[in-house]
Amino acid sequence: MIDSLYVAWRYLSFNWGRSLTLIACVTLIALLPLSLEQLLDESERQLLARAESTPLVVGAKGSSLDLVMNSLYFGDTVPELLSMAAVDRVADTDLALPIPLYVRFKARGFPIVGTNLDYFDFRGLTIAEGRNLALLGECVLGAGVAEALQLGPGDTLLSSPETLFDLAGVYPLKMRVAGVLAPTHGADDVAVFVDLKTTWVIQGLVHGHQDLTAVTDPTLVMARSDGSVTATAKLAQYTEITPENLDSFHFHGSPADYPITAIIALPHDDKAAALLRGRYVGTDAADGLQQVVVPGSVIEGLLATIFRIKNVLDAVILVVGMATVLALILVFALSLRLRQGELQTIFKLGCGRATIARLLGAEILIILAASAVLTALLLVGVAQVDAALVRALFIR
Amino acid sequence: MRQHSQPFGLTAIALVLMLCWAQAAFAEDKLRIYTVNYPLAYFAERIAGDLAEVSFPAPVDLDPAFWTPDAETIAAYQGADLILLNGADYAKWTAKASLPRSRTVDTSRAFRHAYIRTSDAVSHSHGPGGEHSHGGVAFTTWMDLDQAAQQAEAIAQAVTRRQPDAEAQIEGNLQSLQRELRQLDARITAITRTDPSRPLLASHPVYQYLARRYGLNLRSVMWEPEEVPSESQWSELEGMLKTHPAKWMIWEGEPAEKTVERLRALGVETAVFRPCANRPSTGDFLAVMTENARSLQRVFGQESTGP
Secondary structure (H helix, E strand, O other): HHHHHHHHHHHHHHHHHHHHHHHHHHHHHHHHHHHHHHHHHHHHHHHHHHHHHEEEEEEEEOOOOHHHHHHOOOOOOOOEEEHHHHHHHHHHOOEEEEEEEEEEEEEEOOOEEEEEEEHHHHHHHOEEEEEOOEOEEEEEEOHHHHHHHHOOOOOOEEEOOOOOOOOOOOOEEEEEEEEOOOOOOOOHHHHHHEEEEHHHHHHEEEEOOEEEEOOOOHHHEEEEOOOOEEOOOOOOOOEEEOOHHHHHOOOOOOHHHEOOOEEEEOOOOHHHHHHHHHHOOOHHHHHHOEEEHHHHHHHHHHHHHHHHHHHHHHHHHHHHHHHHHHHHHHHHHHHHOOOOHHHHHHOOOOOOHHHHHHHHHHHHHHHHHHHHHHHHHHHHHHHHHHHHOOOOOOOO | HHHHHHHHHHHHHHHHHHHHHHHHHHHHHEEEEEEOOOHHHHHHHHHHHHHHHEEEEOOOOOHHHHHHHHHHHHHHHHHOEEEEEEEOOHHHHHHEEOOOHHHHEEEHHHHHOOOEEEOOOEEEEHHHHHHEEEOOOOOHHHHOOOOOHHOOOOHHHHHHHHOOOHHHHHHHHHHHHHHHHHHHHHHOOOOOHOOOEEEEEEEOOOHHHHHHOOEEEEEEEEEOOOOOHHHHHHHHHHHHHHOOOOOEEEEOOOOOOOHHHHHHHOOOEEOOOOOOOOOOOOOOOHHHHHHHHHHHHHOOOOOOOOO
């Protein structure tokens, strides 16, 4: 048998082009369904684990999937906005702890998550370097962000403008990195966390500038009357929050009207969860403009859709695989015809039909073994990047 | 004899170690409460008693309303089991710091609709936001002792939620505190009821809730006790006295001697009514408020008879 394998190996090495093509074909047939299965398992793990650990999400009426994807996985699609009054409404029921989220802005491609410290307790996030958020304008980086951007405590990170064409819009905010989170192998690793109020600074709702009643530059003031000062466009707003200018930052309007994207509601028990959900049923509940969703149910619905698509993909792969196997058989049959003279010579040298069959079998065995090894290596490679791949393919 | 002393010594050391361990374990069980002013710290100490360790880290020489803690102190607040806020925009740093909502209690939330809005701020406009003002809310809510009692109740509810087994003890402590606050409230009401229209001056606009609760005819200037007012401030006062002929000015602290003399020349006497926002050098919140009630007795021309 060793002799047969040696002769087969020598033959395949000599005809390396044809051998590599066959190995690639077999590898692809095996790799496609296996890697797809692996990615779907990973997506199911990521999506369900996070969804099942989040009891309820309150948001504006609209797509529940967008709401959950944005609130749990910081997806790109921003749901309809809520006001902070909705947070007080949940708190006033005394049925659940509300954790507000404002996931709308980005910093160098990573989502900025505006929330409060209860979020860190809820997700069990711990600080690996530096310290937690303390003041306006600070941020805490997920482990993946810190690694990708090579940032650490004391560095700064600039928020990205929402649109390049918003020339008259709000200036980006230079945020100081207060700390870096320990890795969680989830969506929190690739997020930039700030206090909710800092997201309002990014939006321009909270801002700081020179004291208009004390400015001496006449070009900064358009009109001044008793109890009122109108500034010119020259009045610059601070783009970085420092201990020196922190006191000048102020809110415009009532904080109850400030926007958020969602509220994670943590009910005190099952009964409280049911009662809270009941408050959002019917048209008179929460002005009929809000909804409460159970993320686990929403994600299960999404996964059911994904698995329906997977069944179609499996059928396609099966047909393509069968066609490829037939093509391979044809390649072997044709190559046998081409090798007719070669096989006659082997026969005349004294090899029996069984020996010739063994030689051909050894060739097929080597090709299949090489394909198996290559498939395994590629699957290991997919496993290394599946978390990121799942985020890129299914979550963003 | 020497042979016996060694086991006794070891036993004593073991006992001391056990006591230390027990004390440390007990301390760990205690609630860690942080507050933003002294009245809340006093109420928390009275209500929680030995169930909690109450901290109010503002320096004694600063007004806690305008104090901004450093990052380390904010971290200490963040680590507390309970953070007691005064509400009414008091301690503006809390609006610019990250605090966990689940452990933060706004003690004046129950009467937030009764906050007094101040109208002395200049409005301004710039950019697309339109005109707005940085004027705020009067924040010395505890000067109305009925409101103080409500703040105490909010503290008791928050402590009970975290220590439900001690509900009876907390309720007892709350009732005792509220009884004393209401007695003092009744006393001040009785003092001020005699002549509610009597014009009074305040050296600083911090008595809004006191004036509302006890029906005082009070107008404020913006003077500091340790600073002698400027000539323009004196002119402003003289103008005010023409329409508001007050005979007494109440101060947050002892005014400078020169100020007292010049006020006396204008026919205005001085009395001290301490808001007690920071920890007093002697006594406690109720002692200071009792002293304040005595000051009001003088202002309203009554002899001090009570304690």
